[in-house]
Amino acid sequence: MQDAQLILPAPAKLNLMLHILGRRADGYHELQTLFQFLDHGDELGFTLRQDGDIRLRTEVPGVPHDSNLIVRAARKLQVESGCRLGADIWLDKRLPMGGGIGGGSSDAATTLLALDRLWSLDWSEDRLAALGLTLGADVPVFVRGRAAFAEGVGEQLTPVELPEPWFLVAVPQVFVSTAEIFSDPELTRNSPPIKVRSLLGGDSRNDCQPVVEKRYPEVRNALMELNKFTSARLTGTGACVFGSFPNRGDADKVRRQLPATLPSFIAQGRNISMLHRKLQGQA
Ligand SMILES: C[C@@](CO)(OP(=O)(O)O)[C@H](O)COP(=O)(O)OP(=O)(O)OC[C@H]1O[C@@H](n2ccc(N)nc2=O)[C@H](O)[C@@H]1O
Ligand SMILES: Nc1ncnc2c1ncn2[C@@H]1O[C@H](COP(=O)(O)OP(=O)(O)O)[C@@H](O)[C@H]1O
Known part of the structure; x- marks a missing residue:
């Protein structure tokens, strides 16, 4: 039917x-x-x-x-x-x-x-x-x-299969154009390929981050705020930045200490999407 x-x-x-x-x-x-x-x-x-x-x-x-x-x-x-x-x-x-x-x-x-x-x-x-x-x-x-x-x-x-921690995602109030970041001459474009099995070693760098931070002070500032509590990084070409926590309560504690001018939300990482x-x- x-x-x-x-x-x-x-x-x-x-x-x-x-x-x-x-x-x-x-x-x-x-x-x-x-x-x-x-x-x-x-x-x-x-x-x-x-x-x-x-x-x-x-x-x-x-x-x-x-x-x-x-x-x-x-x-x-x-x-x-x-x-x-x-x-x-x-x-x-x-x-x-x-x-x-x-x-x-x-x-x-x-x-x-x-x-x-x-x-x-x-x-x-x-x-x-x-x-x-x-x-x-x-x-x-x-x-x-x-x-x-x-x-x-x-x-x-x-x-x-990844761990499914809680993420605090901060949303700097700025629109980052993906095309603009990818056309920046200063973008690092020569990272050596890694193997999927070495991933869990935890190399969690985002090569777009330096260029986005340089062009968008709002993103740099959000990273700085979150870095006071946990190791923060950029997702995609931004503007959102995130940190991970073992439980919702810890994420919430940090969220309450972020400046009121920096919107944020908490969500859990999922290996199978809610849609599926x-x-x-x-x-
Ligand atoms: C870089 C990522 C990582 O998840 O970031 P976010 O957009 O989510 O931040 C994505 O691959 C983005 O995917 P998506 O947002 O679908 O990008 P598209 O519409 O396909 O491409 C937008 C523009 O970004 C550039 N582009 C995108 C993807 C890629 N691998 N190389 C590129 O050079 C191209 O200039 C393209 O015209
Ligand atoms: N349904 C949609 N939701 C969000 N953005 C959309 C949609 N359809 C087209 N767009 C365009 O795609 C752009 C990037 O969208 P989005 O997926 O939200 O960001 P990102 O690729 O950075 O994660 C938006 O700025 C908008 O112009």
């Missing part, structure tokens, strides 16, 4: 480390990064339309309807699958945009998995991940839903 309505989460991710190995001929950068999900994210609702229209019913400030990754993902899946059905989509946007925690990419991945189900397409995960990659480098990991060591531009994924947990529960 076809579901008439689906309500699904779109979790955030953290890059627990990020090394830049080089630059490809097309300008994209070869990375090695470690993705883990958070149990905090956006929420999307989907209902079927028989007339083929795709309508995002929630306005997202600063993002025109047709450029929203949700609409782009839905239209692409519709075209590639030749499906004549459409959807009304609602978004509860809880994640900061441009924060390096992957909200847009996660929204896109949730849309692909939701519409695959609503439209009864039954596409394989491989096919959905490949379509996702055409929307953004981070979309495939959200489609697959398992914490992973990522190589290439982020699409070659090796699933990993929910879809499995509904299967």
Whole structure:
């Protein structure tokens, strides 16, 4: 039977480390990064339309309807699958945009998995991940839903089992453009490749951090505040910075000591994304 309505989460991710190995001929950068999900994210609702229209019913400030990754993902899946059905989509946007925690990419991945189900397409995960990659480098990991060591531009994924600590994520009030950071001449682009098994040795550097800190004093300041209590680092190209704690109480204690001008949230690291947990529960 076809579901008439689906309500699904779109979790955030953290890059627990990020090394830049080089630059490809097309300008994209070869990375090695470690993705883990958070149990905090956006929420999307989907209902079927028989007339083929795709309508995002929630306005997202600063993002025109047709450029929203949700609409782009839905239209692409519709075209590639030749499906004549459409959807009304609602978004509860809880994640900061441009924060390096992957909200847009996660929204896109949730849309692909939701519409695959609503439209009864039954596409394989491989096919959905490949379509996702055409929307953004981070979309495939959200489609697959398992914490992973990522190589290439982020699409070659090796699933990993990581500890699931609590994270305090600080959200500096500044928008960091990923493209701007990757085009900075001072970016380190020659980190030597590491093996997935050496990861647990704990080399948690983010090669983007020095450039982001230099360009954005707000991010430098957030790192400084968090570093007073724990070892803090940047996720993706920022702006968010995070530290990890063995339990929620410890994270909360530090959160209460951060300046009121620095918003933050607490979430637990997850090796299986909330989206996949929910879809499995509904299967
Ligand atoms: C670097 C990461 C790590 O997770 O950071 P965040 O964006 O989450 O901070 C991502 O791979 C980003 O993925 P995503 O945000 O999907 O990036 P895209 O839209 O594909 O690319 C935005 C721009 O960043 C640059 N870019 C992105 C990824 C990459 N491996 N090399 C690049 O040089 C390109 O200039 C590209 O035009
Ligand atoms: N559904 C969406 N949610 C967030 N951002 C979106 C969405 N669709 C398109 N975008 C665009 O993508 C940009 C980066 O999005 P986001 O995923 O939040 O950041 P990051 O890639 O740094 O984690 C936003 O500034 C916005 O212009």
